[in-house]
Amino acid sequence: MINRDLIRIRIVQIVYAWYQNSNNNLKNAEKELLFGFQKSYDLYYYLLLLMVKLTDMYESRIETKKNKFLPSEEDLHPNTHLIDNKFIRQLKTNNHFIHYLNNRPMSWKENENFVKTLLDNILESETYKTxxxxxxxxYDDDRDFWRKTFKQFIYNNEELDEILEDESIYWNDDVEIVQTFVLKTIKQFSEENGADQPLLPMFKDEEDKRYALKLLDETILNEKKYRSLIEKHIDKWDLDRIAFMDMIIMQVAVAEILSFESIPTRVTLNEYIEIAKAYSTPKSGSFVNGILDAIVNEIKKDNLIFKH
Structure with missing residues (x-):
């Protein structure tokens, strides 16, 4: 689930924090990196749990109406499609889901007002009416309802984003990416898999985890080498006027270019240019692009790399 886009962003953040901290320790930085990934994975389960919470809240609402002193005909015979939803029932009994929540308990109890409003909005929608x-x-109808509902009411929900950012500082940059993985998970659910339906693993494979730790180590341990290479190509710029984040982004990018033969240079350049656009100044994208391009041309000329 934690893809290389998320890995690169997290490493840029960890390296940035490294230079703000006077008491640096590489092992602690590695632990912080892995802890951040764990929190990102928690968010994935927290959003899956939201759909279960919405269903449970609706069921509780139905029971309350049935037990009124003078229940109406609608109260006594409500629409139970949400309660009987086969996709949600499968999710609630999913072995991976249950095991994870048993080991890392989480709850929406502190944000019940938000969940209540969200449920009201869903029930008033054309999607629910249909x-x-x-x-x-x-089963396909049930699963498709939640795919549409998640996309319409949960994905890019600004109020939800604020709640999640308040819940964990590690979720500030993860929300949109993780939400796309929840949508992917809904789409992949199959009735035949029952309680054994696979959920997304934290990492696609061990290689991605090794990539993350190696990139962090290379960036920090070879700081002087990479900074020297960068500074050689910004001799026309006033170092004091260059955004500190730009320097960090370029340092991580150079570490990736020189340390990972299997990753095409253009892929690396494109990824870090996008990070510069998103996390630094408005002009950072073109600046980082120009400097990294010059560095790549030099190291290719000096036969330091042989990839494209």
Whole structure:
């Protein structure tokens, strides 16, 4: 689940913090990096849990209405499509889901007002109206309802983003990426898999985890070498006027270019140019692009790398 885009962003942040901290320790930086990845993975489960919480809240609401002193006909015979939703039932009994939440308990209890408002919005929507009017929803209908609902009401929900950012400083930059993984997970669910439906692993494979730790170590341990290479190509610029974040981004990029033969140079350049655009100044993208391009041309000329 934690892809290389997220890895690069997290390493830039860790290296930035490294230079702000006077008591540096590489092992601690590695632990902080892995802890951040764990928190990102928690967010994935927290968003899956939100769909379960919405369903449970609706069921509780139905029960309360049934037990009123004078329940209406609608109270006594409510639409139960949400409660009977086969996708949610499968998620609630999913072995990976249950095991993870047992080991890392999490709850939406502190944000029940948000969940209540979110449920109200869903129930008032055309998406729900269409779903509720189905006579006998199939598994695909149930799953598709939650895919549409997640995309319409949860993905890029500004209020939710603020709640998540308040919950964890590690989630500030993860929300949108992790939400796309939840949508991918919903799409991949299959009724035949039952409780054994695979959920996304923290890393695609051990190689990505090794890549993350190696990139962090190379960036920090070879600081002088990489900074020297960068500074050679910014001799026309006043170092004091260059954004500190730009220097960090270029240092991590150079570490990747020189340390990972299997990653095409153009891929690396494109990724760090995008990070510069998103996390530094408005002009950082073109600046970082120009400097990194010059560095790549030099190290290719000196036969320090042989990849494209």
């Amino acid at each position: 779903y509720s009017e189905l006579e006998n929803p199939t």
